[in-house]
Amino acid sequence: MTLVRQLFSFHTVQQLCIVLGVFAVVATACGSDGSSGGGVSASGDEAVESTTPEAAATEEPAEPEPEEPEEPEEPGSITLVTHDSFALSEGTLAAFTEETGIAVELLSSGDAGQMVSEAVLTAGNPVGDVLFGIDNTFLQRGLDAEIFVPYESPNLANVPDAFELDDQHRVTPIDYGDVCANYWISEFGDVPVPTTLDDLIDPAYADLFVTENPETSSPGMAFLLATIAKYGDGWEDYWTALRANGVVITAGWEEAYYGEFIAGGGIRPIVMSYASSPPAEVLFADPPIDTPPTGVLLDSCFRQIEFAGILAGSENVAAAQQLIDFMLTPTFQEDVPLNMFVFPVLEGAALPEVFTDHAVIADDPLIIDPATIGANRDAWTDRWVELVLR
Amino acid sequence: MGRLPRRSAAVIPALFVAIFFVYPVGSILWRGIGSANNDRVRQVLSSDAFAGVVWFSLWQAVVSTVLTLLVALPAAYAVARYDVIGRNAFRAIIIVPFVLPTVVVAGAFEAVFARFGLAGLRNTPWAVLLAHVFFNYAVVVRIVGTFWEQLSARPEQAARVLGAGRTQTFLSVTLPRLRPALGSAAAIVFLFTFTSFGVILLLGGPTSATIETEIWRYAVSRIEFDVAAALALLQLVAVVGLVVLTTRTQKSRSVDASGVAASNLRRPRGSQRIFISAVVASAVALLGVPVITLIERSLSVGGGYGLDHYRALGDRVALLPVSPARALTNSLQYAVMAAAIAVAVGTLAALAATGRTKFGRGLDTLLTLPLGTSAVTLGLGILIALDQPPVDFRTRWWIVPVAHALVGIPFVLRGVLPALRGISPGLREVAATLGASPARVFREVDAPLAGRALLVGAAFAFAVSLGEFGATSFVPRRPETTTAPIAIFRLLGQPGDVLRGQAMALSVILMIVTATSALAIERLHKNSDGLL
Numbered sequence: 001m002t003l004v005r006q007l008f009s010f011h012t013v014q015q016l017c018i019v020l021g022v023f024a025v026v027a028t029a030c031g032s033d034g035s036s037g038g039g040v041s042a043s044g045d046e047a048v049e050s051t052t053p054e055a056a057a058t059e060e061p062a063e064p065e066p067e068e069p070e071e072p073e074e075p076g077s078i079t080l081v082t083h084d085s086f087a088l089s090e091g092t093l094a095a096f097t098e099e100t101g102i103a104v105e106l107l108s109s110g111d112a113g114q115m116v117s118e119a120v121l122t123a124g125n126p127v128g129d130v131l132f133g134i135d136n137t138f139l140q141r142g143l144d145a146e147i148f149v150p151y152e153s154p155n156l157a158n159v160p161d162a163f164e165l166d167d168q169h170r171v172t173p174i175d176y177g178d179v180c181a182n183y184w185i186s187e188f189g190d191v192p193v194p195t196t197l198d199d200l201i202d203p204a205y206a207d208l209f210v211t212e213n214p215e216t217s218s219p220g221m222a223f224l225l226a227t228i229a230k231y232g233d234g235w236e237d238y239w240t241a242l243r244a245n246g247v248v249i250t251a252g253w254e255e256a257y258y259g260e261f262i263a264g265g266g267i268r269p270i271v272m273s274y275a276s277s278p279p280a281e282v283l284f285a286d287p288p289i290d291t292p293p294t295g296v297l298l299d300s301c302f303r304q305i306e307f308a309g310i311l312a313g314s315e316n317v318a319a320a321q322q323l324i325d326f327m328l329t330p331t332f333q334e335d336v337p338l339n340m341f342v343f344p345v346l347e348g349a350a351l352p353e354v355f356t357d358h359a360v361i362a363d364d365p366l367i368i369d370p371a372t373i374g375a376n377r378d379a380w381t382d383r384w385v386e387l388v389l390r
Numbered sequence: 391m392g393r394l395p396r397r398s399a400a401v402i403p404a405l406f407v408a409i410f411f412v413y414p415v416g417s418i419l420w421r422g423i424g425s426a427n428n429d430r431v432r433q434v435l436s437s438d439a440f441a442g443v444v445w446f447s448l449w450q451a452v453v454s455t456v457l458t459l460l461v462a463l464p465a466a467y468a469v470a471r472y473d474v475i476g477r478n479a480f481r482a483i484i485i486v487p488f489v490l491p492t493v494v495v496a497g498a499f500e501a502v503f504a505r506f507g508l509a510g511l512r513n514t515p516w517a518v519l520l521a522h523v524f525f526n527y528a529v530v531v532r533i534v535g536t537f538w539e540q541l542s543a544r545p546e547q548a549a550r551v552l553g554a555g556r557t558q559t560f561l562s563v564t565l566p567r568l569r570p571a572l573g574s575a576a577a578i579v580f581l582f583t584f585t586s587f588g589v590i591l592l593l594g595g596p597t598s599a600t601i602e603t604e605i606w607r608y609a610v611s612r613i614e615f616d617v618a619a620a621l622a623l624l625q626l627v628a629v630v631g632l633v634v635l636t637t638r639t640q641k642s643r644s645v646d647a648s649g650v651a652a653s654n655l656r657r658p659r660g661s662q663r664i665f666i667s668a669v670v671a672s673a674v675a676l677l678g679v680p681v682i683t684l685i686e687r688s689l690s691v692g693g694g695y696g697l698d699h700y701r702a703l704g705d706r707v708a709l710l711p712v713s714p715a716r717a718l719t720n721s722l723q724y725a726v727m728a729a730a731i732a733v734a735v736g737t738l739a740a741l742a743a744t745g746r747t748k749f750g751r752g753l754d755t756l757l758t759l760p761l762g763t764s765a766v767t768l769g770l771g772i773l774i775a776l777d778q779p780p781v782d783f784r785t786r787w788w789i790v791p792v793a794h795a796l797v798g799i800p801f802v803l804r805g806v807l808p809a810l811r812g813i814s815p816g817l818r819e820v821a822a823t824l825g826a827s828p829a830r831v832f833r834e835v836d837a838p839l840a841g842r843a844l845l846v847g848a849a850f851a852f853a854v855s856l857g858e859f860g861a862t863s864f865v866p867r868r869p870e871t872t873t874a875p876i877a878i879f880r881l882l883g884q885p886g887d888v889l890r891g892q893a894m895a896l897s898v899i900l901m902i903v904t905a906t907s908a909l910a911i912e913r914l915h916k917n918s919d920g921l922l
């Protein structure tokens with residue numbers, strides 16, 4: 001017994017060394033792995049030597065193999081990488097397969113931010129061929145990391161120019177949605193409903209507003225960008241005033257909408273949400289209602305545009321191009337609103353009734369170009385944290 | 391005799407942890423550190439804000455662990471010593487917080503705070519501590535309780551006869567004998583809370599940050615992988631240190647676990663009944679109130695109550711690629727696989743580690759680490775490491791249950807090890823001398839004595855998998871394989887009472903499934919007539 005005990009105390013120190021040693025060995029092994037595999041290089045964030053097999057691959061669309069749509073390696077099948085909010089009606093992608101013989105395998109992970117982070121990390125050896133769901137607030141990161149190869153879809157002809165944010169066509173706009181303050185209509189009466197961003201810092205609207213932390217929430221980031229787009233350098237004063245006016249900050253949309261906002265039993269009647277939230281309130285109401293209980297503060301709307309792009313390293317570029325084309329057809333575009341609660345970019349795409357009845361779209365939404373966002377995003381959020389949370 | 395097979399049992403767990411944990415996590419650390427912008431990393435690590443983050447991470451984990459032990463030990467004692475109606479049901483039901491998505495629990499806590507006039511608790515460290523006790527109560531009750539039940543009550547009786555008071559008996563007789571199980575449970579709770587993510591973000595308020603949430607912030611929100619990797623390495627070193635420390639407390643004493651029987655159980659009398667009632671009341675207050683809030687929300691339909699949200703679970707909502715019911719089926723399949731893997735790997739590792747060899751102990755430490763590793767590190771690691779033949783696994787569907795199993799293994803291992811080590815080596819030697827093969831020694835000696843602990847571990851591994859969100863969300867998955875926690879999160883991602891009602895209904899079903907499964911898994915022990 002004593003021998004065992006002695007051995008033990010001697011071993012605990014060794015044990016720590018062994019575990020860390022194993023890590024060191026494996027890490028070294030994989031380090032050499034990485035550099036030979038051709039993805040990584042030195043220096044910080046971006047840095048990808050693109051030795052990608054270019055679009056030169058094949059012009060021939062791959063052989064149709066409709067019998068085995070499950071097998072990702074099979075020619076005639078491509079993989080669409082997306083976030084967990086992606087959804088389509090059954091049959092939408094089947095229509096594409098029927099038309100082209102190309103089966104589409106879906107892979108989703110996390111939210112948009114997580115997906116972009118993963119795409120940057122796997123640059124050069126992506127998990128799929130096409131990425132859908134990177135928006136203008138994250139776009140520059142993807143472009144900087146060179147994760148996309150250019151493709152100009154002929155179907156872009158029917159998309160308004162305002163949606164095309166990359167002149168090299170490394171990404172293609174697919175849908176858009178506005179992030180806007182929503183208010184609970186019945187809470188307003190004596191005080192009129194808010195109509196401008198300035199109303200939110202008016203003492204008449206003190207302690208009514210809840211929004212999200214831009215570091216942890218996509219609508220939170222959109223609202224920070226909205227204030228910067230609107231007030232320029234004055235955004236810092238705006239947030240100082242907002243704080244003085246009793247704004248509440250939550251980590252995510254769920255706690256803001258379901259925790260603080262009236263809709264979920266909270267007490268605050270103004271929340272940062274989406275332009276598509278009122279239609280959702282009608283569509284998923286219980287018991288059914290005819291008009292949404294919420295309205296949209298159009299002056300606060302920041303436009304998020306979602307893009308798709310062909311991933312550098314894809315070996316199915318021709319098929320990937322066909323998929324991008326398909327995403328700009330009415331079949332795909334008209335399926336998007338009710339599944340993802342965003343709006344189609346295609347001119348003339350029909351909207352479902354619940355959207356035409358209850359959704360409002362800002363004529364002149366706030367927006368900042370992706371390069372400016374990319375260059376300042378971290379500095380802005382750091383400053384925001386100092387101003388609002390400290 | 392028996393030495394060699396026991397050692398070779400280590401091969402499978404070692405390979406498993408090397409491929410699915412050490413290699414991916416090592417890769418991500420290497421990638422980050424290798425490309426480190428050292429000035430930037432140094433700037434982050436040396437800032438006052440970061441010192442605060444490290445302090446808060448440790449503080450909340452230590453206090454959460456101590457509080458959980460204090461709150462749960464009386465209950466562990468009650469289930470270990472008293473034969474009360476509903477004892478097994480109690481042990482099964484307390485496991486349900488494990489499967490509840492944080493976003494659902496946070497919502498329930500906030501509703502409870504509001505209802506009982508505790509709104510001041512919101513966004514404070516106290517809310518974090520409370521939630522951590524809520525989530526980890528079962529770990530202490532089940533691991534310590536199971537071990538305690540198998541300890542003979544005679545030393546305590548002897549101490550009392552010799553004139554020791556209750557307190558003195560507990561402190562100087564019971565507590566030392568419980569140390570292996572206490573160490574196991576405390577280590578698990580500490581690792582869980584040290585790497586807790588959702589609770590910190592959702593209940594701690596926007597200013598609270600831990601190393602875990604910072605890793606996520608740098609890796610996902612800022613795409614500064616080098617800083618994230620440095621933080622992940624720091625977290626790993628802290629976790630390794632702690633695990634090594636607790637394996638030490640586990641080892642220091644071998645306990646006489648003879649007298650394994652329910653004979654220690656007795657019916658409560660007089661003041662003991664008051665004690666039992668107090669235990670039940672505190673469990674209801676802590677676990678029951680938020681859970682009842684959930685149930686109420688899942689049943690509330692329009693102005694009244696009904697089962698509409700439950701009936702709707704079979705239909706696909708537009709936002710989800712599959713129906714909520716299908717997501718639940720997916721989760722169950724994953725959980726069965728994850729629990730099976732965890733039991734297989736965990737048992738082999740426990741056998742290898744019982745021998746107290748250097749290798750065995752290293753393996754024990756290594757297999758416990760996933761519990762203390764951030765989901766971001768593991769998820770991103772799998773993505774960049776398991777991406778080429780012969781280990782091109784990152785988009786395989788089974789990588790999800792494998793990742794879940796990594797977190798489940800420590801429960802099996804840490805549950806079984808104290809029990810196995812408590813078996814006197816003489817018992818095995820006698821069996822071997824009488825001609826039993828190593829396999830037979832395991833079947834006839836180890837399995838009956840450690841089987842109960844094994845099943846407790848299996849139930850945890852099952853529940854951990856059912857509720858896992860973090861690592862799952864990082865792995866690229868086919869939408870048809872959406873799990874229940876991810877479906878719940880998606881349902882709560884759009885306005886509408888119908889969606890929220892369904893999210894609550896799915897959460898409640900997840901809880902019921904978990905409690906029933908935990909009960910069924912432990913029934914295996916009784917029905918197998920001592921074989922397991």
